Amino acid sequence: MLTVSLQHALPEFALDVQFEAPPGVTVLFGRSGTGKTTVIQAVAGLLRPERGRVALNGELLFDTGQRHWLPPHKRRMGYVFQEGRLFPHLTVRQNLLFGQWFAPRGAKLESLGRVVEMLGIGPLLQRRPGALSGGEKQRVAIGRALLSAPRMILADEPLSALDEARKAEILPYFERLRDETGIPVLYVSHSAAEVARLATTVVVLQDGKVQRQGTAAEVLGDSAVMPTGVRAAGALLEARVARHHDDGLTELNAGGVPLFLPQIAQAPGSPVRVRIAAHEVILSRLRPEGLSALNILPGCVEHIRTGGGPGAMVALQTPAGRVLARVTRRSAQALALEPGAECYAVVKTVSIAPEDIGGAGPGARDLQK
Amino acid sequence: MSGMAGWLSPEEWQAVALSLRVSLWATMAALPLAVWVAYLLARREFPGKQLLNSAVHLPLILPPVVTGYLLLMMFGTKGPVGGALQQIGIVFAFRWTGAALAAAIMAFPLMVRAIRLSFEAVDPKLEQAAATLGASKPWVFATVTLPMILPGLIAGTVLGFAKAMGEFGATITFVSSIPGQTQTLPSAIYTFLQVPGGEAAALRLTLVSIAVALTALLLSELLARRAAARLGGR
Numbered sequence: 001m002l003t004v005s006l007q008h009a010l011p012e013f014a015l016d017v018q019f020e021a022p023p024g025v026t027v028l029f030g031r032s033g034t035g036k037t038t039v040i041q042a043v044a045g046l047l048r049p050e051r052g053r054v055a056l057n058g059e060l061l062f063d064t065g066q067r068h069w070l071p072p073h074k075r076r077m078g079y080v081f082q083e084g085r086l087f088p089h090l091t092v093r094q095n096l097l098f099g100q101w102f103a104p105r106g107a108k109l110e111s112l113g114r115v116v117e118m119l120g121i122g123p124l125l126q127r128r129p130g131a132l133s134g135g136e137k138q139r140v141a142i143g144r145a146l147l148s149a150p151r152m153i154l155a156d157e158p159l160s161a162l163d164e165a166r167k168a169e170i171l172p173y174f175e176r177l178r179d180e181t182g183i184p185v186l187y188v189s190h191s192a193a194e195v196a197r198l199a200t201t202v203v204v205l206q207d208g209k210v211q212r213q214g215t216a217a218e219v220l221g222d223s224a225v226m227p228t229g230v231r232a233a234g235a236l237l238e239a240r241v242a243r244h245h246d247d248g249l250t251e252l253n254a255g256g257v258p259l260f261l262p263q264i265a266q267a268p269g270s271p272v273r274v275r276i277a278a279h280e281v282i283l284s285r286l287r288p289e290g291l292s293a294l295n296i297l298p299g300c301v302e303h304i305r306t307g308g309g310p311g312a313m314v315a316l317q318t319p320a321g322r323v324l325a326r327v328t329r330r331s332a333q334a335l336a337l338e339p340g341a342e343c344y345a346v347v348k349t350v351s352i353a354p355e356d357i358g359g360a361g362p363g364a365r366d367l368q369k
Numbered sequence: 370m371s372g373m374a375g376w377l378s379p380e381e382w383q384a385v386a387l388s389l390r391v392s393l394w395a396t397m398a399a400l401p402l403a404v405w406v407a408y409l410l411a412r413r414e415f416p417g418k419q420l421l422n423s424a425v426h427l428p429l430i431l432p433p434v435v436t437g438y439l440l441l442m443m444f445g446t447k448g449p450v451g452g453a454l455q456q457i458g459i460v461f462a463f464r465w466t467g468a469a470l471a472a473a474i475m476a477f478p479l480m481v482r483a484i485r486l487s488f489e490a491v492d493p494k495l496e497q498a499a500a501t502l503g504a505s506k507p508w509v510f511a512t513v514t515l516p517m518i519l520p521g522l523i524a525g526t527v528l529g530f531a532k533a534m535g536e537f538g539a540t541i542t543f544v545s546s547i548p549g550q551t552q553t554l555p556s557a558i559y560t561f562l563q564v565p566g567g568e569a570a571a572l573r574l575t576l577v578s579i580a581v582a583l584t585a586l587l588l589s590e591l592l593a594r595r596a597a598a599r600l601g602g603r
Contacts, residue, residue: 046497072500073508079501085494088600089516098512102503128599148502 002026002152002186006042006052010035015049015208024200025178025185029192029219030227035208036188040154043186044079045072056151073102078145078183080155084137086129092140093125099148107149110181115143118180119173135166142173146181153177153185159194168355174198175359192232196220196275197358220275221322223305223313233313234277234356235324241268249294249349254320260294260349264357275356281325282346283314285335295347297323301337312337316345377577381570383549384557385577391465391553392533395472396480396526403480403525410481411488428539429478437542440471444543467544468551472533480529487521488514517600520593527589531582554578 002021007014015035019026028036041047043054045061053063062069078099086095096112103109116122119139129137138158145153155174159167171194178185178198187198195202199216204227212225219225221235239254244263252259252272259274266272288296299318306312312332314325323345337343377385409415410422428436444451444461451461461467491514499509515522537555546556558574561567 044501046501071505072497073503073505075501076503077501079498081494081498083494085498087495087499087513089513098499098504099502102505102508130600144502154501 001057002043002184003055004039004043004052005054006039006049008035008038008042008047008049008052010038010208013208015039017203017205017208017210019203019210019213021184021186021203022201023182023184025174025187025198026201026203027195027199027216028186028188028203028205029190029195029199030205030211031190031229034205034227036190036205037156039205040156040186040188044077044154045070045075046079076103076107076149076151078148078150078153080138080141080145080153080158082157082161084129084134084141084161086132086137086140086144088129090128091125092121092127092129092132095129095140096125096143096147098144099150103149109149110146112147115146118176119143133166134162135169138162138166138170139173142170142177146177146183150183153183155185155187157188157190159189159191164355171197171355171358179359190228192220192228192234193275193353193355196234196236196273196356216273217321221315221324223303223315223324230307230311230313230326231279233279233324233326234275235315235322237274237276237321237323239272239274239320241266241270241272243268254297255318257297257318257320258295259297259320259347261352261357262349262354264354266359270359273358274352276323276347276352277356278313278324278326280347280351281323283316283325283327283331283335283337284344284346285341287344288346291346293346293348295349297345297347299323299343299345301339301341301343303339304332304337306332316343318345377573378570380548381557381574384552384554384574387465387468387549387552388534388554389581391468391472392530394466394469395476395533396530398469399473399477399480399529400526403477403529404484404522407481407484407488407525411485425481426478428475433475433536433538434542436474437471437539440467440474440539440543444470461544463544463547463551465544465550468540468553471539471543472536472553475536475539476529476532479532480525483521483525483528484518487518487524490521491517519596520600523589523592523596527585531585534578534581534585 005018007016015038017039028039030036038047042049042052051064054061060068061075100109119142121139121143124132124136159170162170175197189195195216202214202216202219203210204212204219204225206227211227212219212222217236217238226233237254239252239259242251242253244250248263250261250263252261297318297320299316302315302317304312304314306329310328311326312329314327314332314337316323316325325345406425442448446452446455446462461470496509496513499513504512535555540553541556544551546552546560554574558571561571
C-alpha cells in the first residue's frame with residue numbers, strides 16, 4: 001500500500017493531493033497538465049515537493065514535516081519513463097541487468113530469462129537501444145524496471161509516445177505485469193482505454209486535486225467524472241468469455257446477458273473487461289427487433305445528467321453492470337427517459353474497439369479483500 | 370626506437386624523451402581536475418562560477434610569457450607556494466616537474482572546454498533513470514555519465530597532450546631551457562636555431578614534432594569515432 005500526500009505549487013495551479021494505492025495497478029487518470037507527472041516524480045524522488053509525505057507499506061519515503069528524504073536510488077521504485085530512457089552505450093542485455101548490480105543483497109530478483117520471455121525481447125538482447133523501434137524500447141524499459149528488484153513500478157504515460165499499433169503491442173505486457181508479478185504499479189495516463197484495461201484502482205486528478213477515487217468500474221461508470229472530456233466517456237463491464245464462434249465473433253457472458261465482440265484471444269472461461277464508449281450506445285424503450293446490432297442489454301435508467309450542451313448522459317443499470325449512454329437531450333425527452341424507466345441499450349459489435357477489451361486479471365475486489 | 374635513437378643525436382633524443390614525459394605527466398595530472406572543473410561549469414550553479422570560468426581560461430588569453438613569469442613568482446624557490454613546497458621536498462623551479470606544471474596549466478583550458486561541451490550534451494534524464502534503478506551519485510557518474518562523455522574526454526586529452534608537447538613560452542620563462550632537465554622539444558628547436566649549423570638538428574626535431582602531433586590526432590579520431598559509434602547504438 002502506497003500512501004501519498006503532496007502539496008506543491010505549479011505554474012498554473014496548486015497541486016494538493018491525497019490518495020492511497022492498494023495492491024494492483026493504480027492509474028492516476030486526468031488530462032495533460034493536471035499534475036500527474038509531478039506526483040509520480042515526487043514518489044520516485046526525482047522532484048522535491050514543497051510539502052508532503054509518501055510511505056510505501058509503512059516505510060517512509062519522505063516526509064517534509066520530519067525533514068526526511070530518501071534519495072531516489074534508495075527507494076527502489078522501478079520507473080518506466082514516457083521516452084524509455086535506455087542507456088545508449090549499453091546493449092539491451094546490459095540495460096536490463098543495470099538495476100541488478102545495485103539491488104540490495106537478499107532482494108527478491110526476477111530472473112532475466114522469465115522477464116525476457118514475458119516481454120518477448122529475446123532476439124534483441126545483443127542490440128543497442130539506437131537500433132530498436134519505439135515499441136521495442138518501451139518493452140526493454142519495462143524489463144529494466146522489473147529486473148531492478150523494485151518494490152513498486154512507476155509508469156509515466158509509457159504508451160503516449162507510441163502510435164496506436166505499438167500501444168496495442170505494449171498494453172498486454174502491462175496486463176501480464178499486473179497479473180503475473182504481483183508488483184504494485186502506479187500508472188499515469190490520460191487514456192480511458194488504458195484505465196479500462198489496466199486499472200485496479202483509479203485516482204482521477206483535475207487541476208491538481210483528486211476528483212474521484214475508486215475501482216475502474218466505479219469511476220468509469222460515474223457520469224459525473226469525465227476528466228478527459230465527454231467524448232472519452234464509457235462504462236466498464238466485467239464479463240467472462242463464453243465461447244468463440246466460427247464467424248469471427250467471441251461471445252461473452254456479462255451477468256447472464258450475452259455480449260458479442262470481434263474475436264479476442266482469451267480462452268473460454270477467462271475474465272475480460274470491456275469498455276463500452278458512451279457515444280456508441282443507442283437507447284430504445286421497446287425491445288428492438290429486426291436490428292443489425294447484436295448486443296441488446298435490458299436495463300433501467302439510474303439517472304440522467306445534462307449540461308449546457310445538446311447532449312445528455314444516461315446511466316443505466318443492467319444485469320451486466322452499469323452502462324453509460326450519450327444521447328441528445330431531445331431524444332431523452334422524446335423517449336420520456338427518467339430514473340426508473342425501463343429501456344434497452346443497443347451496442348454494435350464492431351463499435352467495441354480492440355484497445356477497449358482486456359484481460360481482467362485479479363479483480364479489484366479480490367485484491368482489496 | 371633504437372633506429373630513431375640512432376637517427377637523432379643523444380641530445381636531440383633527450384629533448385624528445387623529456388617532452389613526451391613532461392606532456393604525459395602534465396595531461397594525466399590535469400585530467401581529473403579538468404573533468405571536475407568541466408562538471409562544475411557544465412552542471413552546477415554557484416557563486417563565483419564566472420570567476421572560476423575566467424581563471425580557467427586565463428592561460429589561453431594571456432601571453433604565455435606572462436603565465437610563465439607568474440608561475441616563477443608563485444612557484445619559484447622564493448615564491449609563496451614554491452617556498453612552502455620546498456620545505457616538504459617538492460621543487461618546481463628549473464626542474465622537469467616545473468616544465469610539466471607549466472604545460473599542464475597551458476593545456477588545462479583546452480581540456481576543460483572539450484570536456485565541458487560533452488558534459489552539456491549528456492541528457493540528465495538518463496542519469497535520473499540510473500538513480501531510479503538504484504545507482505548512487507558516484508555510480509551514476511561512473512556507469513552512465515563517464516561512458517557518455519568519453520568521446521569528449523578523449524578529444525580533450527589529446528588536445529591537451531598536443532598543447533603540452535608544443536608549449537614553449539611559459540616553460541622557457543618558468544624553468545629555462547636546461548638540456549636534460551627542462552629542455553623540451555620546442556625549446557631544443559629554438560636553441561638549435563640560435564647556433565650556427567643547428568638547422569639540420571632543428572629540422573629533425575621539427576619532423577619528430579609533426580609526427581607526434583599527427584599520431585596523437587589520428588589516434589584520438591579513431592578512439593572518439595569508436596566511442597561515438599557505441600553511443601550511436603549499432
